[in-house]
Amino acid sequence: MPGLLEKRRDNREEGEIPTAGMADIAFLLLIFFLLVTTINVDTGIGMTLPPKLEDQDPPPVKERNLFNIRVNAQGELLVEGEMATIGQLRQRVKAHVTNFGEEPDLSVSPDDAVISIKTDAQTPYDTYIQVLDEVWMAYREIWNQIARTGQTPQGDQVLNQTYDSYEAYRSTLEPQEENQIREAFKAQISIAEPDTGD
């Protein structure tokens, strides 16, 4: 018996792991991770909440500078005291902030203009986002114009060169760099505190 075993061992080739299949295994794993990976960027509507006020009233805003948007529980809009649709919002916000004191009911200047959005407790979130989006888009359209012409609607020179759009300008900015367009034409959107009563 021992002789037989030894004979077999002699015949055996040198023990070696075949590495030819290694590439296949690696490829399989690679394909798995390729499929699973999603390099997704978080997108959304950015806002800055007002800081907590310590027993002090918010700064007063002149009635004409304030652009009131109220959304009720049914998702209906009350804009400056009148019923309105979401579709009209963008033009009306633009008219309000770029008024420069012409119309007596609209804002004195873009820096003074405040867009106030107020919702009810039962307002659908979807409607709120649509309203907020339209207001932001109104500012975006103005910023786009500034990026294309290099000037604010007042005629102040802001940029040394022109860009295709506001987003094209933004993508050239370093993280710490100041956004000249937004600095020249500030967006002031206020999310009103909800009523505690109802």
Added chain:
Amino acid sequence: MASQRFERRTSDTEPGFTTASLPDIVFMLLIFFMVTTVLREQDIKVRTQLPEAEALTKIEQKRLISKIHIGPLKKGENQGETAIQIDDALIENRRAIRQIMYNKLQNEPRLIASLKVDVGSEMEVVNGVQQELREAGALRINYSSNRQNPPN
């Protein structure tokens, strides 16, 4: 006999690529994707179907993001009540948010609270969470939404 003449002309080296380093290249790619892949950071217990919007901004610095999920609880087919989830835990008491967010803000002062809110939610919850965020001092928020397909 023509074939023999041909054979003689060929060089001694074997034709073909050397595939010996192929596994190395593949492994390198593999390691890259393994490192970048995030399988699932957390078990999300609430349904969040995000709204669609146009005026979007991208958050490039992922480290700054802290996600707050608001939506109906996932309970099989039918949906449960609206709940709030931060990281792995469901928030029982809404007043606990301020402490959680305050602690997070101490670690990362430039924190952005990404609100992932279900489209069907009511503003009452969102407003409540926002008031808590104000209490905590976490003022940078982002209403997470997807890109709207342009109507054309």
